[in-house]
Amino acid sequence: MKEEVRLMKGNEAIAHAAIRYGCDGYFGYPITPQSEVLETLEELMPWETTGMVVLQAESEVAAINMVYGGAASGKAVMTSSSSPGVSLKQEGISYIAAASLPALILNVMRGGPGLGTIQPSQADYFQATKGGGHGDYHLIVLAPSTVQEMVDFVGLGFDLAFKYTNPAMILADGIVGQMMEKVVLPAQRPRRTEEEIRKQCPWAADGRKDGRKRNVVTSLELESARMEVINHQLQARYREIEKNETRWEEIDVEDADYLIVAFGSIARICTKAKELAAEKGIKVGIVRPITLWPFPTEAIARAAKGKKGILCVELNAGQMIEDVRLAVHDSLPVEHFGRLGGIIPSPDEVVKALEEKIVK
Amino acid sequence: MEIQDIIRPENKVYSTPELLDNVHMHYCPGCSHGVIHKLLAEVIAEMGLTEKTVGISPVGCAVFAYNYIDVDWVEAAHGRAPAVATAISRLWPEDVVFTYQGDGDMSAIGTAESIHAANRGENIVMVFVNNAIYGMTGGQMAPTTLVGQKTATTPYGRRVDLNGHPLEITNLMAILDGTCYVTRQSVHTPANVRKTKAALKKAFQNALDKKGTSVVEVVATCNSGWKMSPEKANEWMAEHMFAKYPLGDLKNE
Numbered sequence: 001m002k003e004e005v006r007l008m009k010g011n012e013a014i015a016h017a018a019i020r021y022g023c024d025g026y027f028g029y030p031i032t033p034q035s036e037v038l039e040t041l042e043e044l045m046p047w048e049t050t051g052m053v054v055l056q057a058e059s060e061v062a063a064i065n066m067v068y069g070g071a072a073s074g075k076a077v078m079t080s081s082s083s084p085g086v087s088l089k090q091e092g093i094s095y096i097a098a099a100s101l102p103a104l105i106l107n108v109m110r111g112g113p114g115l116g117t118i119q120p121s122q123a124d125y126f127q128a129t130k131g132g133g134h135g136d137y138h139l140i141v142l143a144p145s146t147v148q149e150m151v152d153f154v155g156l157g158f159d160l161a162f163k164y165t166n167p168a169m170i171l172a173d174g175i176v177g178q179m180m181e182k183v184v185l186p187a188q189r190p191r192r193t194e195e196e197i198r199k200q201c202p203w204a205a206d207g208r209k210d211g212r213k214r215n216v217v218t219s220l221e222l223e224s225a226r227m228e229v230i231n232h233q234l235q236a237r238y239r240e241i242e243k244n245e246t247r248w249e250e251i252d253v254e255d256a257d258y259l260i261v262a263f264g265s266i267a268r269i270c271t272k273a274k275e276l277a278a279e280k281g282i283k284v285g286i287v288r289p290i291t292l293w294p295f296p297t298e299a300i301a302r303a304a305k306g307k308k309g310i311l312c313v314e315l316n317a318g319q320m321i322e323d324v325r326l327a328v329h330d331s332l333p334v335e336h337f338g339r340l341g342g343i344i345p346s347p348d349e350v351v352k353a354l355e356e357k358i359v360k
Numbered sequence: 361m362e363i364q365d366i367i368r369p370e371n372k373v374y375s376t377p378e379l380l381d382n383v384h385m386h387y388c389p390g391c392s393h394g395v396i397h398k399l400l401a402e403v404i405a406e407m408g409l410t411e412k413t414v415g416i417s418p419v420g421c422a423v424f425a426y427n428y429i430d431v432d433w434v435e436a437a438h439g440r441a442p443a444v445a446t447a448i449s450r451l452w453p454e455d456v457v458f459t460y461q462g463d464g465d466m467s468a469i470g471t472a473e474s475i476h477a478a479n480r481g482e483n484i485v486m487v488f489v490n491n492a493i494y495g496m497t498g499g500q501m502a503p504t505t506l507v508g509q510k511t512a513t514t515p516y517g518r519r520v521d522l523n524g525h526p527l528e529i530t531n532l533m534a535i536l537d538g539t540c541y542v543t544r545q546s547v548h549t550p551a552n553v554r555k556t557k558a559a560l561k562k563a564f565q566n567a568l569d570k571k572g573t574s575v576v577e578v579v580a581t582c583n584s585g586w587k588m589s590p591e592k593a594n595e596w597m598a599e600h601m602f603a604k605y606p607l608g609d610l611k612n613e
Contacts, residue, residue: 025451053450058476062443065436065473069444072434073414075451095437205432205448207412207455216426218417218435 001188010150010176013183014080014106015040017154018052022191023104024075025053027066031085032118033174034108038080050191060085064092064105071101071167072217074197074204076158080106082174083124084115086132093167094133098219100234102161104154105139106170108177109315111342119342120174122264122315128171129293129323136231138238140168140245141292143263147181149290155186162200164241171292173315175265175344241294248296249288253303256285258358260350261300261324262313263289270313273350280351282359292320300327309333309358313350316340333358377401379410379430386424388495390590392580393422395547396489396556400458401429403560409568412455414448416441418470420462421495421582439470442477445484449567456567458485463502464494467529474529481538481572485563488530488575491582492601499585503527506604511585526604530577534610540572542611546579548594552607562612571613579605 001020008016014037018026028038038056046052053070057063063079070077081089086107096103107128111121128141140160142153150172157168197204205215221227251271253259262270267288274284287303289296304310309332312321318336325334337353339345376382379401387393404413410431417425419438426433436444441459449457466474466488477484493511494500500513504526508517518526534542541563545556556578563574579601583593 025447027447053447055446055450057443058472061440062446062473062476065440065443066447068436068440069416069434069447070451072444073448073452075447077447077451091437092440205414205434206452207414208430208432209411211411214426214430214432216433216435218426218433220423220435 003187004185005182006185007180007182008147009036009178009180010147010172011036011108011178012040013147013150013185014154015044016185017151018078019044019046019050020186020188021155021158022050022076022189023052023078023158024191025055025070025077027055027057027063027070027077027079029057029060029063029081029085031060031082033110033177034080034082034106037106050188052191060088061092064089067103067105068092068096068101071096071103072099072204073206074201076102076162076192078104078106080108082108082110083112083121086124086127090127090133093139094135094137095219096167097137097139098135099217100165101167101217102158102165103167104157104161104170105167106172109171109173111340117342118174120265120315120344121342122173122266123317123319124171125292125314125316125319128169129295137234138241138293140164140166140241141171142168143171143290143292144176145264145267145288147176147179147183150176151183151185160245164237166237166241171264173264174342245291246294246296246299247290248299249290250299250303251286251288253285253287255283257283257308258285258354259303259307259310260284260286260313260354261289261310261320262286263292263320266313266315269345269347270350272347273354276347276351277354282354284354289320295323297323297327300324304328304332307332309335311354311358312336314338315344377405379405381428381430383427385428387421388584390581390583390593391421392491392547392578393489395553396487396578396580397425397428399547399553399557399560400487403557403564404429404431407561407564409456409564414452414455414457416445416457416459418459418461418465420465422460422462422489423496425460439465439468440473441465442470442473442482442484442486446477446480446482449482449484456485456564458487458564458567460487461489463490463492463504467503467527471529475532475536478533478573478575479536479538483567483570484573485567486573486575487560488577489580490577490605491580491585493582493585495582495585499582503529504605506600528605530575530610533575538573539575539611540566540613541574543575543609544577544579544605544607546597546607548581548597577605579607
């Protein structure tokens with residue numbers, strides 16, 4: 001398949017991207033608002049073309065453990081779900097992280113807590129960036145704000161996951177999942193051959209080919225002294241990822257008096273709010289974290305220098321704001337604005353919040 | 361005739377399987393797991409599957425199975441071995457994937473994964489060791505614990521009104537269209553050991569032939585959990601367990 005320009009939903013784009021980036025297997029369970037990922041894959045039948053495996057599992061729990069198995073055998077595998085389903089996956093995600101396996105997990109967030117709503121939300125920021133499952137671990141968390149980024153982050157997510165043998169998550173929301181946009185789908189990247197997999201993943205449990213020593217994938221180590229060593233190795237990898245892979249976007253930060261920090265779809269609403277504020281003479285710059293973990297702490301600290309205040313705009317009750325406050329150490333006012341329960345604020349609401357909470 | 365005249369390769373009747381590691385096992389003396397491990401090691405080597413076998417070890421006493429049998433292993437979360445096996449089997453269709461699960465793994469926390477993998481007819485082997493107790497955590501009730509059986513969480517014996525009935529999950533597996541071979545065996549006598557080995561061979565052959573899911577239940581003892589001598593545990597198993605879990609094929613297609 002050649003590069004192709006199409007109009008499609010974010011969820012559909014994920015399915016196309018998975019095939020085109022050479023994904024070996026997708027394991028999912030339907031949940032609104034992301035069921036189109038599995039539906040599109042079933043419709044495209046990639047097992048007939050690239051050989052990709054697609055399977056509707058009996059639960060989110062089974063799906064993430066299929067991902068664990070597939071990743072343990074060296075394959076490029078992924079799953080997708082939405083908030084309540086991603087909660088169910090957390091045990092498996094912890095195992096995948098602990099066993100140092102590459103995998104890709106998509107969360108198209110909806111409003112919680114509990115069964116919540118099916119409308120867009122960003123209320124799983126804490127879950128995605130602060131652990132989610134048990135133990136000291138981190139996912140590489142990518143936050144798309146466009147359908148194009150949904151596509152791009154499938155490729156980037158797999159690349160980073162394999163580079164660091166660490167699971168990556170695309171933390172999207174119902175807006176990016178459901179909206180249609182023009183998107184450039186990449187040319188087909190061939191799936192890796194078995195030889196390439198064995199070269200890239202010498203640790204994979206795929207049968208002791210050619211009489212090599214056995215590979216064991218486990219997260220179990222009862223000896224505390226050895227478990228501490230494993231933890232230190234994980235932490236060293238996290239420091240390396242922080243050093244190399246922190247990503248963010250800045251819009252007119254230099255000339256601004258105020259900053260908005262926002263990620264994902266709401267960051268785009270904030271670019272309109274920025275224009276409306278400029279009409280009122282309020283000069284606003286935007287920092288959009290692209291990796292939520294590692295968080296662009298230094299970039300925000302740098303951007304905040306000389307500014308009068310920061311408004312964190314999130315579709316939640318105030319989660320990322322904690323990381324922003326840590327980044328700037330009380331050097332300027334940092335306030336939160338967000339709507340809950342699946343409500344998407346208008347640009348006017350954002351400007352009003354900016355005026356009331358920051359400009360004053 | 362001197363003893364040295366007898367010790368010759370052609371006279372050898374028994375040896376350690378090449379795939380069974382010469383290490384100290386963590387299992388209690390008298391436990392059935394060691395025999396079942398030995399049989400798996402023999403079957404895999406004899407069928408020439410060393411380079412295409414992946415085992416999925418459970419949470420439970422057999423969690424460390426990967427330390428004993430010299431094939432590739434993935435250690436699964438509690439109950440999830442069939443899901444892990446499903447993915448590897450689908451992604452590496454030339455491989456033979458088997459799960460090794462206890463009664464908690466198979467019939468409590470992993471019931472959904474076990475039933476659904478079998479119902480999909482995944483080309484895997486599920487080895488189910490049923491000793492009617494949770495050995496690893498210190499002898500608590502399992503779904504397969506017999507009525508009246510004393511465990512750490514049924515100290516006065518399992519009561520149906522409090523704890524429900526023993527779960528015959530293998531019978532459930534047998535009625536699923538995805539299973540091709542469901543059998544219940546034991547390893548408490550030499551004859552039964554040989555039958556279990558034959559059952560495992562058939563199950564692995566089914567996986568090679570892509571016939572669907574094979575389930576080999578091994579009714580087993582947990583002498584330390586049951587608080588009996590190994591010999592007494594074997595007697596108790598034959599007397600009580602086989603009444604609820606009778607040996608033999610439940611399905612053989």
